[in-house]
Ligand SMILES: Cc1cc2nc3c(=O)[nH]c(=O)nc-3n(C[C@H](O)[C@H](O)[C@H](O)COP(=O)(O)OP(=O)(O)OC[C@H]3O[C@@H](n4cnc5c(N)ncnc54)[C@H](O)[C@@H]3O)c2cc1C
Ligand code: HEM
């Protein structure tokens with residue numbers, strides 16, 4: 001590469017990576033993926049699984065969602081499952097669980113509280129913490145993030161439902 | 170010594186009409202160099218950009234949060250993800266480097282592209298291993314498994330946990346086998362054909378690693394954009410391989426219908442194969458280039474061998490000249506006239522396309538004379554050089570090994586060019602034959618002194634060399650020391 005190009009590339013590249021590092025420290029709620037993503041279900045004010053159950057979006061060659069498969073032996077062995085959207089007074093919370101065997105490899109928030117800029121910000125801070133706790137605990141038995149109680153509780157519920165649906169418990 | 174340069178600068182070249190074919194040819198050489206520098210920049214920026222994009226996406230998508238989390242398990246998995254992403258990108262770049270894409274060939278030449286390919290291979294396979302190991306240890310820590318048994322339990326659970334990771338594990342094993350067999354020491358023990366068959370399994374390996382990325386990759390599952398990005402890359406790479414490695418060669422072979430026209434012995438253990446075909450004037454090939462040849466006989470069809478053209482293409486015939494270097498070369502001696510030929514190519518950046526200097530120095534050793542002979546013929550026939558401006562240096566261990574001697578003498582003498590035939594057994598650390606009494610002794614400094622003594626203005630030449638790798642290394646360093654800048658030294662390697 002010619003010197004000018006190298007310099008421009010190095011500069012632009014490190015700037016982009018630096019900016020990405022900073023913005024990644026506080027990840028925003030992610031871009032929704034999948035048919036159910038982001039839908040806010042209206043239902044009982046009381047928090048709780050309010051939808052028709054996990055959407056059970058599994059990946060990989062059309063394996064069926066766990067809760068429809070019935071027996072455990074028919075459960076998919078790796079894939080992902082969406083928890084239900086759980087309503088709170090600040091907006092719905094919904095997560096997707098990605099797993100391999102009985103291992104939860106990732107939890108992705110599909111929707112987080114969004115009734116106001118403030119509730120967006122609170123959830124955006126809480127979600128990475130909750131995700132990390134969930135991955136460490138490999139379950140929905142995780143601590144509530146202080147200052148984000150509603151988000152935390154709804155997160156636990158959506159997560160628990162997804163875990164149940166995938167027979168990961 | 171005053172470094173005299175007869176390079177015509179682009180501004181000089183742009184002024185006025187070319188006075189003669191030589192000026193026109195140097196002018197187009199300068200234009201080609203400009204194009205090549207720009208095209209090289211574009212290719213390299215695209216390659217780097219592909220890496221920056223995925224790292225940026227990974228960091229912004231929460232990667233930096235995980236890396237800064239302070240939790241060992243989380244950090245290890247985050248490292249695993251980024252190494253997986255980078256390794257995948259590098260694997261795709263490697264496949265593109267081996268895909269015979271014409272721009273890559275024209276800018277770097279296939280030999281340099283494959284060198285980059287080898288260097289990248291040595292980085293990529295370890296990166297894949299880092300991806301797998303950090304992942305397994307990260308999960309083991311998250312699952313509170315013991316430090317010794319944990320990784321094994323975890324690996325077992327992962328690989329038996331779903332098809333996708335089983336595929337990925339197979340892919341990893343295949344990649345390791347490919348890397349091990351490709352390291353030069355191991356390669357010497359393996360015949361080229363076996364090595365190649367093993368190497369082809371990387372196509373399977375890369376394909377097998379894809380399912381788990383989509384089903385489990387945090388970045389893949391998080392965003393449709395990430396999926397779309399990677400699918401685009403996979404499609405581009407697959408299409409490039411399909412088109413340039415398979416469809417285009419088949420189309421070209423079918424169009425030109427190449428056949429052996431006759432085989433002519435060319436001295437001890439050397440044969441020329443003359444090739445005829447249709448519309449050879451439309452074959453976009455230059456002197457100095459080579460094809461990968463497949464002759465339609467039971468033994469030769471399944472092994473494509475690279476052989477250079479030993480005659481400047483004239484639109485009616487092609488000629489390749491083969492030294493008996495192994496079983497397949499030997500087989501060519503008895504090949505029948507009329508045998509159909511499939512070719513891949515032409516490939517190679519060993520051409521006069523980028524020449525910007527009026528004087529030309531051609532150096533060849535042994536069978537390396539083949540492309541050099543073609544270059545000489547092209548330069549002489551197209552009157553791209555003024556009389557007396559070419560010097561040919563031809564090195565052989567023995568006089569009987571001077572293939573094409575009379576052809577070269579004929580080409581050189583008609584226009585007052587010069588030919589030095591250097592004959593004698595190899596001398597350790599020198600590319601010249603043993604020094605005569607009274608001459609500077611052989612070796613690094615001696616070689617340069619002797620080169621300068623016989624060609625005083627050597628620094629002003631555009632140099633082309635072809636021969637055994639060790640010989641070329643020595644020549645290159647002599648030429649460089651004698652004052653020729655590296656971008657005016659061109660070579661073709663006959664072995665990787
Ligand atoms: C760009 C290029 C141009 C060449 N031009 C000429 C030429 O004009 N005249 C000439 O005599 N030779 C040329 N060669 C060398 C020639 O390709 C090999 O000598 C030939 O392939 C040997 O095959 P074999 O089956 O007879 O020998 P083997 O016994 O199979 O191999 C002998 C040596 O050749 C190498 N080799 C074998 N097959 C290949 C292959 N398909 N690609 C690369 N290396 C291989 C092996 O690694 C080994 O070192 C050229 C090589 C390259 C890379
Ligand atoms: C240490 C590692 C490696 C070395 C030394 C090496 C060397 C080579 C060489 C010399 C060739 C040219 C062979 C030919 O076309 O005749 C080649 C081809 C190729 N390599 Fe590698 N390679 C290495 C690793 C890899 C890896 C990791 C990949 C995975 C992407 C890979 C993919 C390919 C492909 C796809 C080809 C083209 C094969 C064909 O279609 O003929 N290589 N390699």
Ligand code: HEM
Nearest residue numbers: 250253254257301337338340341378382385386387388389
């Ligand atoms: C050829 C070999 C391999 C390649 C090229 C590869 C590549 C990748 C890539 C690109 C990702 C996506 C990362 C992301 O989205 O952030 C990934 C994720 C993953 N890989 Fe691999 N991988 C290979 C082998 C393996 C093996 C052998 C295993 C396990 C035994 C494995 C386990 C995983 C897991 C579990 C993930 C998900 C990690 C996460 O996102 O949390 N991979 N891999």
